[in-house]
Amino acid sequence: MFENKERTSLEELGEFGLIKHLTDNFKLAHESSVKGIGDDAAVLDFKDKQALISTDLLLEGVHFDLSYVPLIHLGYKAVQVNLSDIYAMNGVATQITVSLGVSSKFPLEAVEEIYKGIELACNKFNIDLIGGDTSTSRQGLVISVTSIGYAAKEDITYRNGAQEGDLLCVSGDLGGAYVGLQILEREKQIFLENPQIQPDLEGKDYIIERQLKPEGRRDVVDLLAQLKIKPTAMIDVSDGLASEILHITNQSDKGCTIYEDKLPIDPVTYETARELGLDPTVCALNGGEDYELLFTIKQTDYEKLKNDVDISIIGHITDKNSGVKMISKSDVVHELKAQGWNAFKN
């Protein structure tokens, strides 16, 4: 990627020089960011709000493949997946820390690309970068992001608040990120077998973008506030819809019924899944990495949301003994199981 450019070695700069170089453009915008990078710890002041903290570790070869993930997208996504967890608490994300482990053979320009992506995400979502740790890695690229946000105590939405009769809602559409990944993997294999063949991503832009450039749904948090809806439970879809539904039902000690024909699947996702011999419903249920918000609302809030095209009502909460089920298009009842991403299998 950097063959024709001059390379600057990381050794020359050293850790502190590198951090300064990479973070000079990042300005603190939040009143709560009292002190950012440059001391032993960052200092935050939330006054009467409660702070939210979330952290994610991304490892090369496990969470991303540098052969088809551009570094700028990687930086962007690393931030987004983390912010998504703060939004899933019905909070406002305000700060992040970023720790990076990179090979000392990595040129500065490559690390800069990652930081460009981080900066894009920070600017777009109004986030202050307040600290981190940068180090050489003997193995692959390692990115650890911790995000911090806040919310008023009464607005925070946990996973355990779903009540019988609540409606189960999901934002956007599902399965796209997973099907996009299958296309990238397919093209990688073709390229490995014959490097002369250019990747064929024609018409797949939407699902490729779902995989490479997911967006945390801060807009959904804003929408809910605007509509004066406080979800009874909420989670983001990172491991797959089925797995997330089970988190809500387990923690709320409830059951749930969803309807296959209500699952929001984009036409490109649907067609491409078929093309690849995959069941679009299975992709939506188990694919993961959609970073949509899954939440439950009281039935009395139905009128406020029913006309929003970006929110789908896919089922309802039942008593625990009724189990967690999907009614298929042909009216067959399936028990839902978490077949999402197992961090120790994939």
Added chain:
Amino acid sequence: MFENKERTSLEELGEFGLIKHLTDNFKLAHESSVKGIGDDAAVLDFKDKQALISTDLLLEGVHFDLSYVPLIHLGYKAVQVNLSDIYAMNGVATQITVSLGVSSKFPLEAVEEIYKGIELACNKFNIDLIGGDTSTSRQGLVISVTSIGYAAKEDITYRNGAQEGDLLCVSGDLGGAYVGLQILEREKQIFLENPQIQPDLEGKDYIIERQLKPEGRRDVVDLLAQLKIKPTAMIDVSDGLASEILHITNQSDKGCTIYEDKLPIDPVTYETARELGLDPTVCALNGGEDYELLFTIKQTDYEKLKNDVDISIIGHITDKNSGVKMISKSDVVHELKAQGWNAFKN
């Protein structure tokens, strides 16, 4: 290490099972820990205090060598080095998140050892484990810890507050962790050449412990509060004394003079350095990983501290133009340079 025990595979448990299994013993003790592990984000409530956030990434082969670092010590140290940053802000550490990347070939019992060390550190320093992320790693072991603490706004000590005439103080002694590491490296080489030879660590307990089991100096933060001393600047000694002094002088826009004969060096460190052909003063200046606190105080606070055997006054702050110097035992003036650990060289 686990040859004779039954191994439990991580695949069987999966990520959520593993997190639950490992963190079941960790109870939340702080009123500020509103919600810990088990939701999208942890929730903290500091009311009228300011929050402190610090993060560190530890990578196998760079920050630790599993051939001589027991896993329990690794877990303990990963927490300590992070708490140390909160103490260096003159704050109280209260919570941590821990993200772990481990090979799926790692048995459960090995991950449990790491968590035992984390638990020991949490119990000893009164820390709530509130979140994290656990994942397979295709390469080495990866540990990312973020620590959270708090302090009253007026108590927080930054690196940039040192004033001309202030006294430069350091807790404990220096160079031990580095010399301990040299001994461990030496014994590793001997073992690799002849596995029949048992490691010879006789009489080296103190410095081996300094390397493997450092302790964050919360007691120094407590002592300063008790003596009603607010340091004008503070930092922890992670990269080496010289490097940390330069952080304080650069950020405070001042100079500094220290005296070689005032550097606190333990006799075991001194003798072992000599044995290995190293200059004990250089080990103290550049060794790093001591996790002692380096701080500046007003001269008027001298009387309060002068009899404390655990705190050494090693020099004083000067104007910027006087530079950053060490007066040697033979009265030669040396300019101090940051020759501490370069994250991209070692």
